[in-house]
Each structure stands twice: as C-alpha cells, then as structure tokens.
Amino acid sequence: MLDHQQIAAATRIGMLTRERDTASACAEALRELGRALPLDTATLLEMDPVTGAYAQIAGVGYDAAVSAALAAEFVSTPWYANVLRCAIPPSISGDDEDPGERYSEGWFYAERMRPAGVRDAMTGALRHQGRLVGLITLATDTPNAYDTGSRRLLASLLPALGVLADPTAHAGDLHDLPPDGGASLLVAEDVLDVPGRAPAAVLRDTEFRRLARAFTASQGTRLRLLWPVGQDWYRVTLRRHTLGAAVARRAVLVHETPGPLPYGLSPRELEVLTRAATGQTNQAIAQALYLSPRTVHTHVEHLLRKTGAASRAEATALAVRDGLLRPTAADVERFVERAPGG
Numbered sequence: 001m002l003d004h005q006q007i008a009a010a011t012r013i014g015m016l017t018r019e020r021d022t023a024s025a026c027a028e029a030l031r032e033l034g035r036a037l038p039l040d041t042a043t044l045l046e047m048d049p050v051t052g053a054y055a056q057i058a059g060v061g062y063d064a065a066v067s068a069a070l071a072a073e074f075v076s077t078p079w080y081a082n083v084l085r086c087a088i089p090p091s092i093s094g095d096d097e098d099p100g101e102r103y104s105e106g107w108f109y110a111e112r113m114r115p116a117g118v119r120d121a122m123t124g125a126l127r128h129q130g131r132l133v134g135l136i137t138l139a140t141d142t143p144n145a146y147d148t149g150s151r152r153l154l155a156s157l158l159p160a161l162g163v164l165a166d167p168t169a170h171a172g173d174l175h176d177l178p179p180d181g182g183a184s185l186l187v188a189e190d191v192l193d194v195p196g197r198a199p200a201a202v203l204r205d206t207e208f209r210r211l212a213r214a215f216t217a218s219q220g221t222r223l224r225l226l227w228p229v230g231q232d233w234y235r236v237t238l239r240r241h242t243l244g245a246a247v248a249r250r251a252v253l254v255h256e257t258p259g260p261l262p263y264g265l266s267p268r269e270l271e272v273l274t275r276a277a278t279g280q281t282n283q284a285i286a287q288a289l290y291l292s293p294r295t296v297h298t299h300v301e302h303l304l305r306k307t308g309a310a311s312r313a314e315a316t317a318l319a320v321r322d323g324l325l326r327p328t329a330a331d332v333e334r335f336v337e338r339a340p341g342g
Contacts, residue, residue: 089124134165181257220336224323
C-alpha cells in the first residue's frame with residue numbers, strides 16, 4: 001500500500017512527462033523519487049538510439065562522466081541482462097528472487113559499488129513504445145533498503161521515466177507541426193522512428209535523402225517543400241532537432257502530410273515556379289527543362305492564374321513563404337529559414 005508521499009511523488013513524475021525541458025524534468029523526477037524511496041545516490045540514463053551507449057540525463061551524487069563509464073561496464077555484466085528481463089527492478093538485497101548471477105557476488109558490485117559505500121541498489125530498464133531507451137539506478141548505504149514494495153513502486157514508475165529518458169519522445173508533437181502525418185528523425189545516415197508517427201515515406205527517395213543531407217550541412221533551421229513519392233505528393237517540413245538531453249546529437253526531423261498539389265498546380269508548373277523562385281529567367285528555365293520559352297511563358301501564366309498572384313515576383317514570394325517548392329539539393333541554401341540573427 002502506497003503512502004500519501006509516495007502517491008504524490010508518483011503523480012508528479014507522471015505530470016513531468018509533459019515537460020519539454022527534459023533535463024530539468026529528469027532532475028525533478030529524481031528529487032521526487034528521493035521523497036518516495038530511500039536513496040543516497042541515483043542516476044537516470046538515456047540510451048543513444050544510434051550507438052546504444054548510455055549517458056546520464058540527471059543524477060544525485062553521480063558525476064555524469066563517471067555514471068556513463070559505470071554504465072559502459074555494467075552492460076557487460078550478467079546483471080545487466082537480468083535487469084532487462086525483469087519486470088520488477090532487481091535489487092542487491094532481493095537478487096535471490098531473480099534468475100541469473102547474484103549481483104552481490106559479482107565483480108561489478110565488489111569492485112565498483114561496495115568500495116563506494118553502496119550496500120543496496122536497484123536498477124530498472126526504461127522502455128517507451130516498446131523500445132529500450134534508458135536505465136534508472138537508485139543506491140543507498142543502508143543494507144536491505146529495497147524490499148519488494150520498493151521495487152514494485154519503482155516498477156510502476158518505469159513507464160513515465162521511460163518517456164523522460166526517450167530522446168525521441170517529444171519529436172513528433174512540436175508546436176508548429178500538424179498533429180497528424182508521418183515523421184522520422186534523420187541522424188547522419190540513420191533513420192529513427194518517432195513514437196506515435198508513421199515513418200516518413202519521403203526518406204525512401206534517394207534524391208530526397210540528398211536534399212536532407214544538404215539541409216543538415218546548411219545554416220538553416222527549417223525548410224518547407226513539396227515532394228512526390230510515386231503518384232502521391234506530400235507537404236514536407238525539415239527542421240533541426242536536438243536528440244536527447246544528455247546525448248547532444250543534432251538530428252533533422254522530417255515531417256510529411258499527404259495531399260494534392262496546392263492551387264491545382266501541375267508537377268511541371270511547380271517545377272517552373274521553383275526555378276523562378278531561384279531567380280532563373282524564362283529562357284534559363286526553358287533550357288534547363290528542354291522546353292520552348294513560349295511553353296514556359298504559358299506555364300507561368302497558368303500558375304499566376306491558379307495562385308491568384310498578380311505577377312511573377314508575387315508568385316515566387318508566395319512559393320517561398322508557403323513552401324510551394326520542389327527544390328533540389330543545390331537549391332537548399334536559397335530556401336532554408338534561418339534563426340533570427342543567423
């Protein structure tokens with residue numbers, strides 16, 4: 001039976017999952033755990049979704065570098081495998097209830113934990129959307145501090161702590177993106193799923209991947225465009241995203257929503273409009289697309305009528321403002337949005 005203090009701490013930790021400042025939320029979660037459970041030291045680790053390495057997001061009594069180094073050693077022990085397969089976090093005092101090697105008799109405890117004054121500890125695996133995303137370890141200098149009730153309480157909090165530790169957890173609900181549509185995170189050449197979102201279909205296109213790499217190399221913070229996948233068109237937004245509070249990786253969030261081309265534009269008219277927005281003349285567009293200047297002029301007349309623009313300049317301003325573009329990788333620097341002062 002939980003007491004009032006434990007219930008209050010559990011409620012507060014659940015509410016912290018709504019916070020966008022992950023580092024602060026994780027630090028507050030450890031403070032709440034300290035009110036509900038005995039602890040002298042604690043570490044909350046997130047797992048890098050690309051390398052699988054652990055890094056500390058928040059800690060009590062743990063230096064971040066030391067915590068990461070200990071985690072790197074811990075993953076090689078039989079105890080780590082035991083933590084991953086146990087629904088109830090195992091502890092030093094209760095390890096006789098769990099399968100596998102006894103923690104208190106292993107080298108990691110003897111050489112790392114006990115000399116530091118740890119007499120009891122428990123570790124839980126953090127998961128979110130079915131993925132392993134981190135670890136939580138509580139430790140104390142009091143022997144036999146973590147009984148079954150303590151372990152079950154921590155187990156009940158693991159889902160909320162998993163949301164806090166997942167560096168991709170809030171990528172799909174950024175305030176200026178539509179609530180629906182597909183999304184993925186691009187980290188170098190690795191594509192990561194975004195919880196609650198279908199994978200971005202545009203990332204299957206080799207040409208789009210080149211464009212995304214050009215965006216990564218640019219000084220831009222956001223790029224909006226239109227992109228075809230087969231017979232379908234998507235409104236696409238690329239934006240910078242910091243992946244994780246502890247693992248400071250720079251990622252690109254790719255968000256897409258399917259739909260027809262705006263204003264009833266044809267794919268060729270969109271291509272002409274994009275080239276016009278780069279400053280190309282009708283003659284240059286004609287040469288690039290192997291069309292006659294008269295045909296390009298006709299396309300321009302059609303897109304002006306469809307968009308309601310009074311001039312070519314107004315149409316190109318509309319295209320840049322609303323992301324009515326189908327750029328190539330070479331065009332990215334012309335169309336990216338930059339942070340103020342950037």
